[in-house]
Amino acid sequence: xxxxxxPHIRYDYVKKLHRAFxxxxxxxxxxxxxxxxxxxxxxxxxxxGGYQGKIFPVNPKANKIEVEVNGKxxxxxxxxxxxxxxxxxxLAVICVPAQIVKPVVQDCIEKKVGAIAMITAGFSExxxxxxxxxDEIVTMxxxxxxxxxxxxxxxVIDAPNKMNASFAFSLPYPGKIAFISQSGALIIGLIGWxxxxxxxxxxxxxxxxxxDVDFSEFILYFKDDPDTNCIAMYIEGVDAGPEFVEACRxxxxxxxxxxxxxGMSERGALATMSHTGSMAGSARIYDAAFKKAGVIxxxxxxxxxxxxxxxxxxxxxxxxxxxxxxxxxxxxxxATDSAEKFGIPLRDTPEDLQKEIRKFVPWFASxxxxxxxxGMATDEWYARATELALQNSKVDGVIVLYCHTxxxxxxxxxxxxxxxxxxxxxxxKPLTVSFIGGIECEKASxxxxxHGIPCYxxxxxxxxxxxxxxxxxxxxxxxxxxx
Amino acid sequence: xxxxxxPHIRYDYVKKLHRAFxxxxxxxxxxxxxxxxxxxxxxxxxxxGGYQGKIFPVNPKANKIEVEVNGKxxxxxxxxxxxxxxxxxxLAVICVPAQIVKPVVQDCIEKKVGAIAMITAGFSExxxxxxxxxDEIVTMxxxxxxxxxxxxxxxVIDAPNKMNASFAFSLPYPGKIAFISQSGALIIGLIGWxxxxxxxxxxxxxxxxxxDVDFSEFILYFKDDPDTNCIAMYIEGVDAGPEFVEACRxxxxxxxxxxxxxGMSERGALATMSHTGSMAGSARIYDAAFKKAGVIxxxxxxxxxxxxxxxxxxxxxxxxxxxxxxxxxxxxxxATDSAEKFGIPLRDTPEDLQKEIRKFVPWFASxxxxxxxxGMATDEWYARATELALQNSKVDGVIVLYCHTxxxxxxxxxxxxxxxxxxxxxxxKPLTVSFIGGIECEKASxxxxxHGIPCYxxxxxxxxxxxxxxxxxxxxxxxxxxx
Numbered sequence: 001x002x003x004x005x006x007p008h009i010r011y012d013y014v015k016k017l018h019r020a021f022x023x024x025x026x027x028x029x030x031x032x033x034x035x036x037x038x039x040x041x042x043x044x045x046x047x048x049g050g051y052q053g054k055i056f057p058v059n060p061k062a063n064k065i066e067v068e069v070n071g072k073x074x075x076x077x078x079x080x081x082x083x084x085x086x087x088x089x090x091l092a093v094i095c096v097p098a099q100i101v102k103p104v105v106q107d108c109i110e111k112k113v114g115a116i117a118m119i120t121a122g123f124s125e126x127x128x129x130x131x132x133x134x135d136e137i138v139t140m141x142x143x144x145x146x147x148x149x150x151x152x153x154x155x156v157i158d159a160p161n162k163m164n165a166s167f168a169f170s171l172p173y174p175g176k177i178a179f180i181s182q183s184g185a186l187i188i189g190l191i192g193w194x195x196x197x198x199x200x201x202x203x204x205x206x207x208x209x210x211x212d213v214d215f216s217e218f219i220l221y222f223k224d225d226p227d228t229n230c231i232a233m234y235i236e237g238v239d240a241g242p243e244f245v246e247a248c249r250x251x252x253x254x255x256x257x258x259x260x261x262x263g264m265s266e267r268g269a270l271a272t273m274s275h276t277g278s279m280a281g282s283a284r285i286y287d288a289a290f291k292k293a294g295v296i297x298x299x300x301x302x303x304x305x306x307x308x309x310x311x312x313x314x315x316x317x318x319x320x321x322x323x324x325x326x327x328x329x330x331x332x333x334x335a336t337d338s339a340e341k342f343g344i345p346l347r348d349t350p351e352d353l354q355k356e357i358r359k360f361v362p363w364f365a366s367x368x369x370x371x372x373x374x375g376m377a378t379d380e381w382y383a384r385a386t387e388l389a390l391q392n393s394k395v396d397g398v399i400v401l402y403c404h405t406x407x408x409x410x411x412x413x414x415x416x417x418x419x420x421x422x423x424x425x426x427x428x429k430p431l432t433v434s435f436i437g438g439i440e441c442e443k444a445s446x447x448x449x450x451h452g453i454p455c456y457x458x459x460x461x462x463x464x465x466x467x468x469x470x471x472x473x474x475x476x477x478x479x480x481x482x483x
Numbered sequence: 484x485x486x487x488x489x490p491h492i493r494y495d496y497v498k499k500l501h502r503a504f505x506x507x508x509x510x511x512x513x514x515x516x517x518x519x520x521x522x523x524x525x526x527x528x529x530x531x532g533g534y535q536g537k538i539f540p541v542n543p544k545a546n547k548i549e550v551e552v553n554g555k556x557x558x559x560x561x562x563x564x565x566x567x568x569x570x571x572x573x574l575a576v577i578c579v580p581a582q583i584v585k586p587v588v589q590d591c592i593e594k595k596v597g598a599i600a601m602i603t604a605g606f607s608e609x610x611x612x613x614x615x616x617x618d619e620i621v622t623m624x625x626x627x628x629x630x631x632x633x634x635x636x637x638x639v640i641d642a643p644n645k646m647n648a649s650f651a652f653s654l655p656y657p658g659k660i661a662f663i664s665q666s667g668a669l670i671i672g673l674i675g676w677x678x679x680x681x682x683x684x685x686x687x688x689x690x691x692x693x694x695d696v697d698f699s700e701f702i703l704y705f706k707d708d709p710d711t712n713c714i715a716m717y718i719e720g721v722d723a724g725p726e727f728v729e730a731c732r733x734x735x736x737x738x739x740x741x742x743x744x745x746g747m748s749e750r751g752a753l754a755t756m757s758h759t760g761s762m763a764g765s766a767r768i769y770d771a772a773f774k775k776a777g778v779i780x781x782x783x784x785x786x787x788x789x790x791x792x793x794x795x796x797x798x799x800x801x802x803x804x805x806x807x808x809x810x811x812x813x814x815x816x817x818a819t820d821s822a823e824k825f826g827i828p829l830r831d832t833p834e835d836l837q838k839e840i841r842k843f844v845p846w847f848a849s850x851x852x853x854x855x856x857x858g859m860a861t862d863e864w865y866a867r868a869t870e871l872a873l874q875n876s877k878v879d880g881v882i883v884l885y886c887h888t889x890x891x892x893x894x895x896x897x898x899x900x901x902x903x904x905x906x907x908x909x910x911x912k913p914l915t916v917s918f919i920g921g922i923e924c925e926k927a928s929x930x931x932x933x934h935g936i937p938c939y940x941x942x943x944x945x946x947x948x949x950x951x952x953x954x955x956x957x958x959x960x961x962x963x964x965x966x
Binding site (some may be wrong): 041125126167169181182183184185186188189190191192193194195196197234236260262263264265266267268270271272299300301302327328329330331332333334336337338339340341345346364366368370375403404405406407436437438439440441442457458459460461 | 519524608609650652664665666667668669671672673674675676677678679680717719743745746747748749750751753754755782783784785810811812813814815816817819820821822823824828829847849851853858886887888889919920921922923924925940941942943944
């Protein structure tokens with residue numbers, strides 16, 4: 001499928017996207033009275049999310065629609081056309097069927113809306129006829145200079161703006177990750193995940209057919225978005241390769257980008273063709289492009305979000321000296337194996353640090369690295385060891401493992417670690433944590449994430465997250481070296 | 484550290500372990516009145532777990548101890564010595580300090596207890612003096628023919644027997660996995676995990692210093708345990724290599740064994756030395772031994788329990804034809820990549836199956852494999868597609884992916900899948916599932932696992948679990964071919 005590709009990034013569009021994400025006025029064109037229709041649901045989701053801007057439903061056949069929000073029916077005035085709305089419109093969300101989309105787009109152009117998010121499907125993804133219609137619409141909006149997101153998207157979600165302009169169930173758990181996804185179903189599925197695992201997101205955007213605005217322009221928008229400090233992507237295929245690399249190279253010196261590229265296998269590449277019509281391209285080309293652009297590539301969704309969580313909360317790891325602190329030998333060994341696997345093998349604990357830790361751990365504890373304080377470790381020992389490690393000039397990053405025991409409360413360990421982190425975060429060294437205890441540790445683990453410390457249910461994942469922080473650190477070092 | 488290794492498996496001991504796990508009478512020697520002492524906690528945990536056998540606290544300094552169980556204080560008569568107990572004792576749990584352990588063991592021998600679980604620490608793991616004491620005790624119990632589990636263990640847990648003879652917080656979530664762990668802290672941590680993720684376990688045993696009973700004898704006991712259909716192990720080091728391999732080779736044709744071997748990295752091997760004093764040995768030796776014995780080796784705890792869950796609930800996959808059914812293209816692509824990565828690459832859907840599925844999916848759905856029914860898929864479509872796939876003679880295993888959408892209830896999809904599974908499980912083909920939706924899918928996902936279908940939060944893990952089922956299937960085929 002040949003797209004109407006513009007062979008350069010439109011920097012004015014990057015700025016224009018601000019009106020889409022931080023919209024103060026949203027028009028929903030195709031706002032149905034029928035609660036099962038997407039046009040109805042978008043209005044409902046905006047209201048449920050607590051959007052503070054103005055909502056303008058557009059429906060030529062209705063004077064008002066009633067939307068049920070938390071059990072209450074809320075009536076909203078409807079407009080016959082977007083042109084009838086008295087206010088300026090920042091974001092027009094289009095939900096009408098593809099066959100009648102053209103006059104609606106024309107209205108948006110005449111109204112001079114800030115941006116269009118086209119949820120409507122049935123374009124290039126369904127065949128040549130749809131592609132023709134899509135091209136015509138793209139020609140229209142480009143002439144008018146209005147960015148078009150989509151079509152065939154879930155919508156546009158901005159958590160700080162409390163704007164869920166989509167048919168996804170809710171706003172994500174709030175945080176600093178911007179998520180750009182080429183799969184709408186994954187967005188819908190993953191929003192529940194962000195709440196379950198406290199993976200905080202600022203913004204979620206579904207790129208859909210990316211007929212007009214493409215990855216590169218979204219990436220550059222998030223580079224400048226103060227609400228975002230890490231960009232996570234689910235990618236099936238990039239058509240505009242050079243622009244993609246250019247956008248990433250401009251961004252990665254400032255904010256990390258982590259991406260799960262699906263279709264890296266041969267068969268997977270075929271599957272992306274039938275899903276998004278994307279040319280998945282050879283795995284080697286993507287690998288090279290990602291490396292060049294400093295994009296961290298991961299293989300699975302949990303790696304993507306584990307990594308994004310760490311990148312959004314912690315500074316990069318600026319050297320190779322990693323210290324692992326544990327109360328369980330087994331967990332320590334597992335972390336040691338993982339550290340080697342992920343390219344940050346453990347070295348001996350610095351002598352001075354060993355000496356200081358020896359002062360409070362039992363004689364049969366090990367201070368070598370992993371520092372195994374034994375099952376007798378209290379929350380106070382955790383605090384002391386972690387603080388000493390973070391403050392040691394030879395240490396670049398600290399992983400804390402906690403196996404639930406009868407003598408400690410996970411919540412007290414969590415609070416102790418948080419206090420240490422708050423006192424020492426100015427040092428710019430990353431901390432990742434693993435609490436092993438399932439339901440016994442659930443609250444403490446959630447609490448840590450709510451308080452800005454990435455916590456994982458097993459050592460392997462805490463190490464993998466740290467390795468991602470190190471990968472970003474190495475990229476920045478290389479960059480510095482070459483500049 | 485040279486252990487008092489017996490260079491053969493004691494098959495009479497394998498049988499004797501039955502009295503330990505299925506004990507009808509348990510003596511807790513060192514049952515303290517102090518709730519902070521382990522000897523007190525073991526009594527408490529037994530009561531809390533609802534143990535139906537008889538509990539005999541032994542404490543020479545007390546006539547009775549009071550144990551708080553669910554807010555109620557329960558008084559229990561104490562015995563001065565195990566020898567004073569009128570009943571036969573199946574399992575004696577020893578919690579007294581190492582210095583006074585010898586006369587206590589002597590009492591157990593005179594009482595002819597069925598087995599000893601020695602929680603007490605301070606033996607070979609702390610140095611040569613402890614080692615000497617350990618050896619003396621081992622000599623004593625071996626002469627008497629009483630199996631000794633430990634020392635330095637968390638305890639012995641048997642879920643069907645409702646026996647939590649340990650200081651771990653509770654019985655695990657009930658199921659068919661026997662877990663043998665060389666790390667006590669991991670056991671304590673992981674019990675909460677089994678409840679959180681509904682990973683059903685029959686038995687948990689902490690091998691500790693494995694001064695007497697070793698891996699091999701536990702493995703063979705579980706081979707014959709009707710409550711167990713999969714053995715999961717956390718291993719740091721195996722001393723008795725030939726016996727270990729012999730026990731595994733006898734077991735794997737009947738029940739799968741999955742193991743996480745820690746200390747596979749160089750540094751990790753060092754860490755196991757300081758943790759359990761185990762010679763971790765070279766990674767290559769372990770790899771070869773595991774392969775020879777049909778043991779499935781994994782790298783992390785979540786892989787261990789994801790795999791064990793599938794192995795305990797599903798039959799092995801008996802051929803290479805895997806079908807993936809999805810309602811989200813992205814999830815399908817991810818699964819396709821993972822299938823290739825894990826050695827079970829997707830092939831085209833059989834023609835007849837494609838034709839049958841075409842009858843109810845929309846024209847823009849893909850039936851190629853992954854079968855992408857599109858976001859319009861209902862629970863009924865899921866049921867039909869899954870049933871058709873399971874019943875197709877060219878299909879060997881089915882993975883079902885569900886991305887949460889507005890038009891379906893995850894619970895209804897789960898129930899539909901369960902009904903299909905119940906109707907078709909006699910076919911002996913495995914099914915694994917991924918529900919992507921975080922909190923939105925939590926209930927449905929838990930429900931599936933409660934009803935015997937392994938469900939994971941992301942496609943990658945559902946595929947990895949299926950690949951483990953295929954690995955076991957291949958092992959069985961090879962065995963058949965060579966016999």
